[in-house]
Structures are given as structure tokens and as C-alpha cells.
Amino acid sequence: MPVPAATRRHLRKLLRGTLGLAIGATTAFAEFFYVLFGGIALAIPALRRPVFAGARALSEVERRRLEKYFGAENATDHTGRRAMAYLVPRCVVGLLGAGILILTLLGAASGVIVIHQLLNGESPGGGAPADWYDFVTTTLFGALLVFLAVQGLVGIATLDRKLARRFLGPSKKEQLRRRVSELATSRAEVVEAVNDERRRIERDLHDGVQQRLVALGMLLGRARRAADPDHASELLRQAHEESQRALNDLREVSWRVYPIALDTDGLHPALEALAERSGVPVHLRVDLPERPAAAIETVVYFVASEAVTNTIKHAAATRIDIEAERDGDSVRVRITDDGTGGARESGGGLSGLARRVAAADGEFTVDSPPGGPTVVTAVLPCA
Template identity: 45%
Template sequence: MDTAYAPQPRGSRVPVGVRAPFSGRTWREFLYLFLSLPMSIVMFTYAIAVISLGAGLLVTFLGIPLLAGGLAGNRGLGSVERARARGLLALDVADPEPVRPSKPGVMGWVGAVLKSGVSWRHLLYSLLHFPWAVFSFVLSVTFWTIGWALLAYPLWRWTFPAYLDQPGIQMWGDGSGNGFYLDTTAEIWITSGMGLLLVLAGPWVIRGLTQVDRVMVHGLLGPSSLATRVVELESDRGVVVDTAAADLRRIERDLHDGAQARLVSLAMDLGLAKEKLAQDPEAAARMVDEAHGEVKIALQELRDLARGIHPAILTDRGLGPALSALAARCTVPVKVTVDLDHRPAAAIEGIAYFTVSELLQNVSKHARATRATVDVWCTADRLVVLVTDDGRGGARTDAGTGLAGLAERLGSVDGLLIVDSPIDGPTSITAELPWRG
């Protein structure tokens, strides 16, 4: 198993609230809200034109293909929105499934577009996003610009007496020159302090507004939940097939290089002993004795191989004894606690067992730990396995590590792997599996 332990960079010491107004993320999100207004106007206008023109011409033959063409154009605008969200919001929404006509020809394509839920969801996005874009544009631009303007008030207050013939910002007045102006030193700095509060709060207001946009883009412009699930199942099936093929290759290699080679040698030794039995009984007896030792070694190798496929103790006695036996072979002292009222499905038991096996191997080889724990329990409809150690930490699930492969294998059965491993430890790795009892 590849190492999953590596150093991790430490975070910045500057508080998040102070960094936020100057961070690239805040300005990208503000730019997204700023551009949403013109983009939503284009999409809303186009959607209304498509609906009006298509519905108005439904009494003729032209209405249906025009409506289908308009919906297809709307999907094109949706791809622009996904690209904008990807670039400015770091929201990676997959492209929805393409139109697949069931019949060849133009009418087959028209029918496929009109039947596609993706097309109508794009149209709904164009209609719903417009009022939200107007609201978020006005709120974000007003909040953001007023905050920065008030914060910089000491720098630009001089423009009032120089160009407007008034001492500062007028809070109220009666039109005859009488009023209250922010012109004293205390008032100027209080105004700047209010601006600072608005500037510090601005990123969180902008972030809250863009969360709604994220939900709309993901829900209306992305693939349907059913299509996403189909893709996940196809990917999981590929992982299962690859894992099974790798296990078969490992078993074949272990048999060929281990027990098979030893049995071939054993057969040759017994053949020689048979030939010498009449001429030199003592030599034949020694060869038979050596062959007996070889048989014991071959049997042990076959037992180890069978344990690697599916241990008998797991089948006969369940997870508790099987994990205790597994912990006894670990180079680090391991405390095992299993709290299960009854046994899950055999397949889930096997995955849980081999998950703990790989995690304990990781602890033995890479964690530099002095002790570890394994806790197993059931919550709702999930089997939860928690493996902790007091080692050096830094475990990662990056591509290419053993934990990444383990996460893929768990994901193939709707499982989940959660890694909490700060530098200098401790490490806690949680595996969740569907119960399927």
C-alpha cells in the first residue's frame, strides 16, 4: 500500500475576516454578481421571445420547430453560465446529458429537445434568475461601493468644499443652507469606521448572495440527479471490475510463485525418493521427511492466501473476532471495540474487514504510532468504522496514495472515507458503509 502520510502546509496567520475584503475570491464573486445583471437580461429577454414566438406560432407548423430551436439556444446560454460560474465561483458543474434523438432527421431532433427536461430547466433558469440577479446586483453594488467610499472618506472629503460648496456629506437639511454635515474630525473618522464595518461585512454578504446562484446553477443548469446517479454507478462498476481483476492477478501470482512452485518441487522430490526407496531407504526417508516439511509450508501459504481472499474467522464468527485477530498481527498495540447487535451483509463485512486491514498496515508502515484503536458501530442504516492512531499525522487522500484507492473502493458500494490527520497527529480515519443486513 502506498504511503498516505505527507507534510501539509500550514495556514496563514492573518484572520480570515481581515483577509476577506482583499481576497481574490471576494472580488471574483463580486464580479460574478456584477455581470449577472446584463447576462440575466439577455437570457430573460431571449426566453420571453422564445416562449412568445413559439407559442404564438403553434397554430402553424412553424411553432414547434421554432420552440425547439429556441430551447436549444437557451442550452447554449446555459453553457456560458456554467463557464462563468466555473471561472468566477469555482463551481464545477458538469455539462448535462446531450440531446439524443430517438429517430433520425430534423423531427427526431425536435422531439428530443422538447422532451428533454434539461431544455426546460434551462428555460426556467432564464426566467427565475432575472429577478434574483436584479436584487443581488443592487444589494452587492450598493453595499460594496458605499463601504469602500465611507472607508476612504478622509481621503476624498476635500472635494465637497472644493467643488460642491459644502463642508462634507450632508445628512439632512432644509434646503436653505441649514443642515448637518459630516465635517468635523471626529465625524470624519466615525464615518470611516462605519465604512470599515461595511467593508468587513461585505464579503460575507456577497458570499451569501452567490450561494443562491450556486444552488440555481447546480440545480437547473447541471445534469439531472438520475443522470448523475447513472454516471456514478458506471464509474463504481468500473472500480469494482478493476479491483476484482487486480485481486485475481494477485491470487494468480501468489499461487504461481508460491504454493504452485513449492508443490512442483515437492512432486519432483517425492519422485526421486520413490526411485531411491529400494536402493537407499535411508536417503529416501530423509527426502520424504524434507517433503513433509515442504507440505507444511505449502499449506501455510495456502492458508495465508485464503485469509487474504476471505478469512474463515470472519465467515464463522463475525467482525469482532476477525478484527481482534487482525489487530493481534499488527506491529502497533491496537484496541478493538465492536458494538453491533447483529451482523451486516457478508459483502459489507468483508469490505469493512479489508478496510481495517489496509488502515492498520498503513499505521504499521508509515504512521510511527505507539498505539491505535479500532471502533465499529452501527448508526441508522450505516456501518461506521473508526481507526485512530497517535502517529505523525499528515495522511492524505491525494491521487496515487493508498487512501485514494481505498476511498474509490468504498465509493463503489456507496461508502465514504473521511480523513482527519493534521501534522503531528493524531490521525482519525472514518469509513462509512451501507448496512444492508
């Protein structure tokens, strides 16, 4: 039975975090001795500069570790004096983490020995036959130790990130630089998203509506030149049907440009209309106590619309689930299908969605292992 994608992600995150804690516990010993002897060396003015330089190098190692294994980003413009101040509590936290890891390993080894004794019919510690309550007490006590070990490691990881944020967090200058960079990127994403939308509209009009109107004009021309009234009547009937198809194509293009239901009724009715027009059964769940801003509703709708379109075209799915809900100060929309999987965020349609979401300062993810299912998620801030 294959392991679900969400479970695999959690396992990878757990293993990555444990490795990050183990590395942090190792570097804590070096940091402890550096703080001990470096603090003494600071009493000599000539040694202060190299001591602060070394502290900055050690803090940079910790910054990269936290970024790689925990996704915690901090600034690189902190001073050596601030780095030295950071290493003092950091080495204490790291040594505490090392102690918890060592106790966890010893507990795991002891657990293996106890389980081996119980399976051989001996009580924990050996020397006597096992009673029925030995299994119960061992299980309960082991579960309690596992819980305490996990909570201890989670607490160390949390404290480690908070210390780095407190001492190595971005300065006001760095925050301003990052914000300018984000705004420049968002502006580029907006321009690219608008250009993609314009090209798509031009393509839909050229390949759909324009071809219908050309065919309509040809039918009307043939009807005008027809000498046989019955033949002319048949051509007019075909022209009328072609005009209906052109009208439907034009209505479809207008829906993809901007559905009027978003303005008049809101996101829920617009998504219901999207589900009704889909060629694959769509199950919709919307939990939004309050209407988001119009810009957010528009992005949510187009994420759902494009994801459904891609699923119908490429995924060979039999079911699509759309969920839109409030998540704190954000709106989360998740589109799941049971198709063949293998979708990539860098693909044509999905890359356009990623740019559209990024332009709204949102987060866009695609989880689509081979064989499915495919989960497209967008989180958009409401504040």
C-alpha cells in the same frame, strides 16, 4: 511546528469558497443590469431569442463557478427561459453577498485601526487614554462582528447553491444519463476489481503455496531414496515442517480471499483477527450498532486489510489505527498510520481498493503528505 493536514484542507476550502463568493459578487452587478434591460427587451418578440441566449451564457458562468469553488454540480441542459428565471433571484443574492463582503472588509480595516489605537494607549476613536475595559469590549464586539460576517458568508454560499440546484438542477433525462454512466462505470470497476483479486490469488498461490508443495515433494522424494534411516528420518522431519508452513500459507491465502469470521461473527471479530495477525500494533475502534449488509462488511474488511498490508510493507509505521463507525446512512472506515507518508491513490494496492469501493457506490480518499501521517478513508452507503 507543521500545520496538520486537516487544518490545511479546511483553510484551502475556506479560501476557495471566499474567492468563489467574491467572483459571484462581481458577476452579480452584470446580471442585475442584464435582468433589468433584458426584461424590458423581452417585450419585443424579435429580441427574445438573443436575450434568452445571453441569459443562458451568464447562467453557465455561474454553474461553472459553483462547480469549481463549491463542488456543486448542476446540469447543462437548462433552457434560456429557465436561465433567465434563475438570474432574477441570483443577482439579488449576489448583490447581498457583495454587501456582506464590503462590510467585512470595512470592518477588518476598522479593526486594524482600533487595535493600533489600543496598542498606542488610546481608546477606540482616539482622543482619550485607553481604559482596561476598552480591551474587553473591543474583543467581545470584534468577535461578534466576525461571527456575524462568517455566518452571513456561509448563508450566501448555501443560498447560492440552493438557487442553482432549484433552477439549473439536472432534468430527469440528465439524471437518467448520469445514472447510466455511473452504472457503466461501477460495472467496469467490479470487473476490474474481480480481475485484480484473481491475479492476486494466483500470485499468492504460485509464489507461496506452490513453492512450499514443490519443496515438500522434493523432501519426500529424497526421504524415499535415502539409504540411511537417520537421514531419512531427518528428511521426514523437514517435510513435516514444510507441510505446516504450506498449511499456514494456504490459511493466509484463504483469509485474504474471504475470512470466514465475516460470515459467522461479523465485521468486528474479523477486524480483531486482522489486528492480531498484524506485525505492527493495531488499535481498533468499531462503533456499529447494527451489522451492515454482507457486501458492505466485505468491502470494509478488505479496505482495512489492504491498507494494513500496504502500511507494513511500505510505510515503516509504528502504530496503525482502524476506526469503523456508522455515519448517517453510511459506514465510514478510516485507517491511520504514523509512517513516512507519500502514498498515492493511484498506487498499486490503493488503486485496487478505490475500484472496489467505487463498485459499491462508495467514496475513497487518501491523505498522505510526505512525512505522514497517512489517512485512508472509505465511505460506503448502507441504504
